[in-house]
Amino acid sequence: MGENAGMLELAILGFLYDAPLHGYELRKRIAALTGHVKPVAESTLYPAIKRMEKAGLLARATQPGAVAAPRHVLTLTEDGRGELRRRLAEPDRRDITDENRWFTVLAFLRHLDDPVAQAAVLRRRLAFLEEPASFFYEGDRPLRAEELDDPFRRGLLTIARATSRAELTWLRETIGSLDG
Amino acid sequence: MGENAGMLELAILGFLYDAPLHGYELRKRIAALTGHVKPVAESTLYPAIKRMEKAGLLARATQPGAVAAPRHVLTLTEDGRGELRRRLAEPDRRDITDENRWFTVLAFLRHLDDPVAQAAVLRRRLAFLEEPASFFYEGDRPLRAEELDDPFRRGLLTIARATSRAELTWLRETIGSLDG
DNA sequence: GGAAGATACCTCGTTACCGAGGTATAGCGA
DNA sequence: TCGCTATACCTCGGTAACGAGGTATCTTCC
DSSP states (O other): OOTTOOHHHHHHHHHHHHSOEEHHHHHHHHHHHHTTTSOOOHHHHHHHHHHHHHTTSEEEEEEOOSSSSOEEEEEEOHHHHHHHHHHHHSOOHHHHHSHHHHHHHHHHGGGSOOHHHHHHHHHHHHHHHHSOOOSOEETTEEOOGGGOOOHHHHHHHHHHHHHHHHHHHHHHHHHHHHHO | OOTTOOHHHHHHHHHHHHSOEEHHHHHHHHHHHHTTTSOOOHHHHHHHHHHHHHTTSEEEEEEOOSSSSOEEEEEEOHHHHHHHHHHHHSOOHHHHHSHHHHHHHHHHGGGSOOHHHHHHHHHHHHHHHHSOOOSOEETTEEOOGGGOOOHHHHHHHHHHHHHHHHHHHHHHHHHHHHHO
16 A cells, blocks of 8 residues: 555556556656656656556556567556545645645546545645745745845746646636535 | 755755855745745755765854754855855756756856856756647647646646746746846 | 667666654743 | 743654666668
């Protein structure tokens, strides 16, 4: 059981939930999903697959190579499918607070077939984002973008604010329509 | 020498470049900067400080506790100051492509006292962001937000697009004003 | 037929990072 | 004076992730 498992395992579970894939294809999908934000090394992916196989979350079947070298087609076991649903329904703290992990949760949240449970997860993220937080302080007072004479930090705040606003808007809308 | 050092070390170098701080204060500043996106554990920070002391990047001076337990005030050495400038001027690939690391670079880029060098760093990020990239594919065709019937993935794309747009606008503006 | 390039998978050694837990100092209220 | 909270720092065991490097298959082009 993956009590302390990372974002990578969640992504593997998520992609395989839809359809069996071989490692190389999985790698491309993960790279598309998170690669431009947090790249994934091959030497991280393949050991993760082995770990998960050993844990009984997925099964491998060797297939003669359609294009080149032989492939290992990966299929989720029932345990694996349950594990994904469990991790989506009860994300741990880091899945909510770490942006990369959160976006991975979001990418597969539809697999949780229950609008109430989905809304509960979104609400946890909303609560986290609504906690007051700033980037830079002068003593105890948070500094606003306009107060910074450093153009780079000003940029940082501008970008973060745009992200935050987009996410908050979307969260509130979506929670509303899941409830309604 | 930190050839392969992480984002944490960059943040430590950056904050101490301005002023000496003790570990606990450093921790609060790092938490404010990156904590709501990627939390930092104490058990990661203190070993990092030790590593960097051993590497000659910073020096520690014990001070009787002003408020409570005794503090170790951390000061960058000349090597440490040089290391920050080097890492800002020649960020490695992951500093550009990993969002957390990139934002850390941005937070301290002003310490690079040369607009041309600063603009060069921004241009590397711009080039990276301008590479075509999507999140989800149907075969080889990238899927747009509007095409997804999954509200969560649609949200993902919406948020990512808002971030990307804000960053691109800011990058182009700022590169322009650094050049001009 | 030989080289190049894409596909596909893997091992190894190292390290950054984590959670759990521990120690000590100081101030405050009961 | 007994806890409680906040400050401040630390160790330990475990593991996820990394870069560097390697192997094998198949197609394409010269």
